[in-house]
């Protein structure tokens with residue numbers, strides 16, 4: 001892959017009003033921009049052919065009571081160089097307005113609504129200002145991430161009703177589903193408008209499971225919040241813990257020993273393996289292919305038991321700590337893991353061949369729930385879902401973390417964007433993960449597994465960390481507060497980005513195919529709702 | 531068609547290949563056992579997620595895989611609360627889910643039992659005190675059985691459920 005370097009001058013010459021600031025991490029640039037220039041600059045970064053910036057994160061921060069301002073931050077990843085561009089701007093005094101970029105950048109839609117709910121800042125010109133996180137029964141004026149809102153406040157209730165978008169016409173009817181579903185899945189609401197069989201519109205209504213995670217982070221010490229990160233989304237325990245730790249390590253200037261970096265990569269791949277196996281099984285189950293489901297479930301269980309045997313937790317909880325890992329996996333144990341995984345790979349290859357050769361399954365999967373490349377790009381879709389729709393991103397290759405700088409990853413990429421492509425991405429990644437673990441066994445160096453934190457960060461220092469979890473890109477923005485506390489922690493699970501895209505993927509499909517499409521995305525509700 | 535059957539025969543029976551849980555670790559109160567007597571030897575469960583991190587759900591799902599195969603004990607998942615004997619609730623109760631939980635509880639026909647699964651459901655776990663959480667499950671509906679753990683292992687859940695059926 002050829003890397004074209006991004007030059008900061010490109011932006012400063014195009015927009016003389018912006019100021020260059022210190023980069024927040026390697027391979028990144030940071031600019032301070034006037035608020036009213038934000039729409040023009042974001043539009044430029046997004047559409048300029050040499051940049052093609054993908055909106056990666058948008059967050060706000062309350063600086064009161066120190067300064068009477070709110071900060072707004074826009075993070076873009078440039079298409080070719082994978083360089084990060086951060087734009088920051090501020091609201092002044094009692095001004096609660098900021099210009100919305102949603103009209104020309106779909107991907108900003110939920111972020112801006114989230115900021116409105118959590119901070120009470122109003123995105124001017126946003127086409128949809130309904131509440132997102134705050135359900136209608138929350139009292140007016142409740143904005144939990146404001147610094148003057150107490151974390152343990154009791155919320156009052158008010159009357160209110162959510163207004164769904166209606167399609168009117170002869171024969172059009174609505175099907176509400178959830179928040180509680182028929183299977184053992186998380187809580188969320190789906191509202192379908194259908195005429196006959198095909199879906200004309202799907203509207204999501206999520207955030208039933210909002211637990212106030214970001215506010216809870218602010219009550220914790222930097223070095224003690226790993227258990228909370230692990231519980232943002234249970235199936236991504238390692239992914240979230242690792243991203244959080246990387247952010248804290250950057251703030252504390254901690255150097256993680258190489259052996260620990262390898263072990264972190266090992267745990268991340270084990271997590272990817274059990275989830276992908278489970279997902280392939282679940283997709284088979286939704287096409288009534290129960291035997292294949294049983295086989296995948298059995299292999300998933302085998303890996304979870306392996307996790308339990310080597311780390312004491314089926315979900316690999318408590319293995320990642322700030323500065324390294326808590327448990328060493330001896331080289332002899334590593335060899336045992338590789339042996340077991342080799343056998344699982346053999347086993348999986350047989351099942352995979354049977355699944356892919358099954359005509360009736362192929363018939364159900366092909367052309368079901370197509371998310372085309374353009375829609376995927378417009379919504380900045382990432383992870384497995386993105387890679388099935390031609391979005392060629394994988395942080396393990398693009399911005400290597402942990403030990404991936406020494407472990408080149410072959411990225412699975414498909415372009416059809418249907419359920420089958422998403423199944424194939426997972427299948428390929430299972431083989432790749434096992435190959436990577438074999439490579440780790442050969443390359444892993446000896447040495448310590450953790451470094452002790454010694455310094456404490458300056459209040460107001462902040463950084464970003466990103467990890468390619470099994471679902472996709474996980475991002476954390478951590479800002480240090482007084483006495484080693486957290487001033488602000490923005491958590492972004494890939495689900496938050498990919499959920500809106502499912503509304504497009506289902507169009508024209510029939511409702512009985514929805515569970516299958518939903519499974520092929522398999523997004524987290526907990527990680528989305530926070 | 532034949533290939534997958536052949537594959538299944540080759541693998542053989544995997545049911546029971548897990549480390550059994552210690553019965554003492556998952557105490558089931560006698561009152562709860564008395565309450566489940568009318569269900570005889572089967573138990574239809576409705577799972578309700580009121581804000582879990584989804585690891586508890588995953589372990590409930592694991593009960594249905596061929597290794598644990600809870601169906602062999604007559605434990606199955608009902609698609610609607612109206613068909614359920616027992617509610618399994620996971621997660622601290624969030625402000626947004628509180629109503630839904632109470633509705634589900636009302637819609638489940640009597641006699642019924644409620645099982646709080648995981649530390650969150652029992653005492654809100656790490657989410658205790660948050661503005662968005664309105665307290666453990668037993669603040670809103672009566673709870674009969676508590677299965678602790680974060681998350682509890684499937685073997686432990688299965689042990690508690692079998693015990694409830696009184697012939698585990």
Ligand code: SF4
Pocket residue numbers: 231234581582583584585586620621622647648649650651655679680681
């Ligand atoms: S008890 Fe633990 S595993 Fe279960 S929902 Fe709560 S945090 Fe997640």
